[in-house]
Amino acid sequence: MTDAASPTPRVGLFVTCLVDFFRPRVGFASVRLLESAGCDVEVPAGQTCCGQPAYNTGDLSDTRDIARRVIEAFAGYDYLVAPSGSCVGQIRQYPTLFDEGSEWRRRADELAGRSYEIMAFINDVLGITPPEQGFTGRVTYHDSCSGLRQLGIREQPRRLLGGNAGLEMVEMDERDTCCGFGGTFCVKYPDISTRMVDQKAESIERTGAETLLGGDLGCLMNIAGRMHRRGQPVKVRHAVEVLAGMADEPAIGEEEQ
Amino acid sequence: MAVSEADFRARARKALDDDNLQAALAQAKGGFVDKRADAILDLPAFEQLRERGRQIKDHTLEYLDTYLDEFEQNLNSAGGQLHYAADAESAREAVLRICREAHARQIIKAKTMAGEEVGLNEALEAEFETVESDLGEYIIQLAKEPPSHIIAPAVHKTRGEITELFDTHHHGRSGGPLRETPDLVNEARGVLREKFLGADIGISGANFLVADTGTITLVTNEGNADLSTSLPRVHIAIAGVEKLVPSMQEASSMLRLLARSATGQQITAYTTFITGARREDELDGPEELHVVLIDNGRSRMLGNDYREMLRCIRCGACMNHCPVYSAIGGHAYGWVYPGPMGAVLTPMFRGLDKSSDLPQACTLNGRCQTVCPVKIRLPHLIRQLRDDAFEQQITPATTRWGIRGWAWLARRPRLYTAVTGLAQRLMSRLGRGSVRRAPLAGAWTAGRDLPLPGRGGTFQQQWQARQRSGQDG
Ligand code: SF4
Numbered sequence: 001m002t003d004a005a006s007p008t009p010r011v012g013l014f015v016t017c018l019v020d021f022f023r024p025r026v027g028f029a030s031v032r033l034l035e036s037a038g039c040d041v042e043v044p045a046g047q048t049c050c051g052q053p054a055y056n057t058g059d060l061s062d063t064r065d066i067a068r069r070v071i072e073a074f075a076g077y078d079y080l081v082a083p084s085g086s087c088v089g090q091i092r093q094y095p096t097l098f099d100e101g102s103e104w105r106r107r108a109d110e111l112a113g114r115s116y117e118i119m120a121f122i123n124d125v126l127g128i129t130p131p132e133q134g135f136t137g138r139v140t141y142h143d144s145c146s147g148l149r150q151l152g153i154r155e156q157p158r159r160l161l162g163g164n165a166g167l168e169m170v171e172m173d174e175r176d177t178c179c180g181f182g183g184t185f186c187v188k189y190p191d192i193s194t195r196m197v198d199q200k201a202e203s204i205e206r207t208g209a210e211t212l213l214g215g216d217l218g219c220l221m222n223i224a225g226r227m228h229r230r231g232q233p234v235k236v237r238h239a240v241e242v243l244a245g246m247a248d249e250p251a252i253g254e255e256e257q
Numbered sequence: 258m259a260v261s262e263a264d265f266r267a268r269a270r271k272a273l274d275d276d277n278l279q280a281a282l283a284q285a286k287g288g289f290v291d292k293r294a295d296a297i298l299d300l301p302a303f304e305q306l307r308e309r310g311r312q313i314k315d316h317t318l319e320y321l322d323t324y325l326d327e328f329e330q331n332l333n334s335a336g337g338q339l340h341y342a343a344d345a346e347s348a349r350e351a352v353l354r355i356c357r358e359a360h361a362r363q364i365i366k367a368k369t370m371a372g373e374e375v376g377l378n379e380a381l382e383a384e385f386e387t388v389e390s391d392l393g394e395y396i397i398q399l400a401k402e403p404p405s406h407i408i409a410p411a412v413h414k415t416r417g418e419i420t421e422l423f424d425t426h427h428h429g430r431s432g433g434p435l436r437e438t439p440d441l442v443n444e445a446r447g448v449l450r451e452k453f454l455g456a457d458i459g460i461s462g463a464n465f466l467v468a469d470t471g472t473i474t475l476v477t478n479e480g481n482a483d484l485s486t487s488l489p490r491v492h493i494a495i496a497g498v499e500k501l502v503p504s505m506q507e508a509s510s511m512l513r514l515l516a517r518s519a520t521g522q523q524i525t526a527y528t529t530f531i532t533g534a535r536r537e538d539e540l541d542g543p544e545e546l547h548v549v550l551i552d553n554g555r556s557r558m559l560g561n562d563y564r565e566m567l568r569c570i571r572c573g574a575c576m577n578h579c580p581v582y583s584a585i586g587g588h589a590y591g592w593v594y595p596g597p598m599g600a601v602l603t604p605m606f607r608g609l610d611k612s613s614d615l616p617q618a619c620t621l622n623g624r625c626q627t628v629c630p631v632k633i634r635l636p637h638l639i640r641q642l643r644d645d646a647f648e649q650q651i652t653p654a655t656t657r658w659g660i661r662g663w664a665w666l667a668r669r670p671r672l673y674t675a676v677t678g679l680a681q682r683l684m685s686r687l688g689r690g691s692v693r694r695a696p697l698a699g700a701w702t703a704g705r706d707l708p709l710p711g712r713g714g715t716f717q718q719q720w721q722a723r724q725r726s727g728q729d730g
Contacts, residue, residue, distance in 0.1 A: 015716050017667075021681050022708065024716035043720050048667040048674075054660050056621060056640060058647030062664035069668060145622035178580045182620025187700035189618050191270055194704025195584040196620075225705030228691045253691035253708030 009126075011039040012077035014070070014091070014115075016084045017049035018217040019238075023252065026217060029244035030083045030118055036244075037128045039079075046073040050087040056183055060097065067094045071107050079125070080115040083240050084216050085147020086183075088117045092150070117147055118240060119215060123156040129163045133245040136166030140209035141239070142200070142223060144216035145178050157215055157239050164242070172203040181222040197226040204234060211251075213239040224252040265614035268589040277415050278586050285412045289577035292521025293628065300517065310514045311632040313507045314499075314568035318559060324468040324501045325550075331471030335533025337546035345375035348551045352460070352493055353380060355547050359491045361385055361457040367475070367482040368394050369462030370407055370571055371495045371551055373593040374606065377460075388452045390481035392445055399426045405587030405595065408519050408573040413586050416441070449481070459485035459543065463496035464570070465511055466548070469504045472532045473548065476515065476525040483529050492531070492543040498550050499567040511570060514630040518572040554606045563638055566601050568631040575625035575635055581618060590615060597625040597635040604642055613651045616642035674717045685712045 011034055019026045027043075034041045051066035070091065074080045082088050092112045098105035122128055139161070147153040161167055180186060180196025187193075200223055204212055212227075212234050214220045224236035235251035272278055297303045317324055329339045340355075342348035348371075356364065364381055368391040372378065378398075381387040389395045393411035397404055399422045404410030411419070419441055427448060461482050465474040473494050475482045486492045502508050516522040535542035558567055576582040576596025587595035591612065594602040600615040609616075616639045625635045646652045666673050687695055691706035698707055713719055 017677075020716040021677055022710045024711070024713065024719055027716040027720070043717075046670045048670050051664075051667070054664045054667075056643065057656060057660045058640070058643030058645070058652060059657070059660050059664065060644055060647075062661060062668075065668055066664060069670075145620070145624070149623040149627060176624065178620050178622035178624070180580065180620065182622065185618070185620045189266070189269070190700045190703040191266075191273055192581055192584050192618065195273055196580050197705070199580075199584075221708050222705065224708055225691065225701070228706040228708070229693070229704065250690070250711075253706060255690040 008038060008040045009078045010076075011041050011079045011081050012044045012074045013041055014047060014050070014074070014080050014082035014087060015043060016082055016087045016217065018221070019083060022221065023217055023238065025246060025249060026083050026238045026240060029238070029240040029246045030081070032246070033118065033122070033130060033240055033244040034081060036130065037122055037126050039126075042077070044073040044077070050082075050090040052087065052090045053184060055090060055093070064097045067091075067097055067108065068104065070094070071104070071111050074111060074115075075107075078114065079121065080111060081118050081121050082115070083118045083238060084218075085117045085120075085144050085151050085153050086216050086218065088115050089146035089150035091115045117151055117153055117215065119157045119160055119243075120147075120151060120153050123159055129160060130243050132163055132165065133242060133247070134166065135161075135164040135242050135247055137211055138168045138170055138207075138209045139211045139213055140170050140172045140204055140207040141175075142172075142179060142204075142212060142214035142219055143175055144214060144219045147215055148176060153215065157213070160243055161213070161239060167242075170207040170209050172207050172209075174199070174203055177203075179219045179223050181219045183218065186222055193222075194226070197222050198230075201227050201230055201232060205232060209234065211235045211237065213237055213242060215239055217252075220252055228253050265589060265591060265612075265618060268591065269585045269618070272585040272589045277418060278413050281413050281415050282583055282586050285406075285409065286577070286583045289521070289573075293518060293574060293577070294521075296517040296521040296523065299523070300513075303517070306510065306514055307630055307632055309510055310570075310630050311568060313502060313510060314570075314631050315565075317501050317503060317507075318499065318564065318567055321498065321501065321559065324503060325498065327468040328466055328471055328501060331469065332533070332546075332548060333471070335471045335546075336536065337471065337533050337548060340547060340549045342375075342549055342551045342553070344553050345551075348375040348495065348549055348553065349377055349380040351549045352377060352495065353384065355491065355493055355545075356381070356385060356458055359457060359545070361491070363452070363456045364388070364458045364460060365390050365452055365456035365485045365489060366394070367391060367459070367461040367477065367485040368410065369460065369495055370404075370593065371462050371497050372460065373404060374497075375495070375551060375553060377495065381460075385458075388449070388456075390449055390453065390479075390485050391477070392442065392479060392481075395445060395449065396422060399423075403588065403593065406573060406576060407571050407594065407598075413588065453484045453488050456485075456489045458491045458493065459487075459489040460493045460495065461486050463494045463500050463548070464515065465502050465508045466496060466500045466550075467503075467505055467508050467530075468501055470532055472505070472508075472530050474508055474512070475529040475531065476512065476527065477529075478520070478522075478526040480527045483527055486529070486531060487542055490543055491545040491547070492534075493547045493549060494531075495549045495551065498552055498555050499569070515570050515572050518570075518574040518628065518630040558605055562641060563601065563605055565633050566598075566605065566638060568633055569598055569602075570631060571598075572630055574628040574630065575633075578624045578628050580622065580624070581620070597639065598633075601635065601638045601642065609642060609646055609649070610651050613646055616640075616646065674715065678715050678718050681710050681715050682712075685710045 094108035
């Protein structure tokens, strides 16, 4: 980094509630990846969730309260980095929760300006390609909607993964179509959601890929769960697991060793 | 046209189980998307054009009353008459009154979504012989069904179903079983020709109303609007007030956006500009021209947080790119406007309490916004409707208290870590890898297995343990 005051960027990792609960190894992979990229990584205490379930249910007052906590918890870090485009998308929405001209608005704006999805951060901000991790096999990538459309994340993960010479990337058809997760949508409208994720599973099947990677655990669990139900033997992982060299552990929904 | 607003879920379920519908949707989906994508590749400045479209619409909405006056004056001087309808009922009455005064017997209609919106068809059919001239509309008129798409009203029908309908209603006119599309089109054309010639009144919608000339702009690919508006003695155009544009220049920008976004065409096969009734020295055209402008909730929208929805030019791109629409089709939405635009418009026009599922049944994936030719922030408006539903307690109490309870916990990090730690412990012991069923997870496991967390504790617990033992992450 060029900032003279902090030559080593101080990164606060926003773990995300799904990673915290369902797949802690994505959190550890994120830490490892950021540290190897030269960051000083901390996991600020006091974080729980970004507030998205409340926001998308229309509960603005609770969202505001949660946003204030995140703003407080991440004050003083150079960056907030999260292994999720969806949560970072939400954090970038925080300013809209506060009145223009207010102190909270200013702080929310300021946090939004230094919050990044992890792969976009490594590629766009640090400008680094992680070293070869020796991952081999045929892979397809699911672009999560929030990352893709709110944050413009599309090429970054592919560029970073491209550091693995043995990784063959095969794009799926309809790659910019939603997988049907949609946060609470998938449990509010399970029939519709299942049809949507079925179509995604079929697109994945047509690629012949052995592994599906992506950047958002919600979508990945949705797709993994559906493929498992269909008996489709594709391994599903968060992309940082590959980038951090931690792809030898069980994939999402697979038996623990 | 009335479709029940309750039971979105039941209608969606039915749609998912309807093989014919699913086949029709699967076929339609790719076509619309690919054609639009190709049409846009041909026009590198499309993004600028979208921005211009947005500006034109915003500007017109800002000065709507001025343009309305201007339009009325110019329409009058061209020999047309303006009728202003505050709501659906007065719109229907205005049209019926004109028809009665003209001693009408037969009416020919071109497609009009505004007409659908105010329930014009039922009112007309009760008094007059009314025939739809747009092929898709004609098909669903025979089937006695509402449209399922705003530009392709019969998109939910397969060719086999259409063949059957024609066989029943045309009494074997062409003789023998029909199968190929051109045969079906020719047969409908034959039937409709007679109707055009016999009609006293032609009713159409309007794609744009040009203020500084008093011109009605209509686009079709079948030419049916031209026949509907020029052969009968009287032409009635019905349109929402937001269809106004300042001048021909703006109309032409909007036309370029509309055709590409709707059907992936550079321009529709027929683009018609109608300025006034037949003049003395003219050989054809209607003796009378009426424009029924409907408000029906639009001026309320002008003053609230949903104003940008009035930019909508009814192109259908949002629904063509909507994965929920592709899964369930238009009828599931319960009213004339389906897909993302319907999820905003139906609550606006019919009440949020009567259509509370529509803004919820969206993943907020945002694809609609990226294709909307006038850049309406559809996901933003849909999410905003959820704020309204929450505040007005339209959102079910179980959902509201569920989310409040969860938020209460999320604001207490220590407690949150303890509670999620315990829950995760319990869950990780439900099995190994994934399970087909789990307590409280019925909605998830209905169609998916549930990936279970591993047994090492939550990230927070593991991280804190590592910090305590001085280990590096
Ligand atoms: S909301 Fe936009 S994309 Fe949808 S019909 Fe209206 S103009 Fe077209």
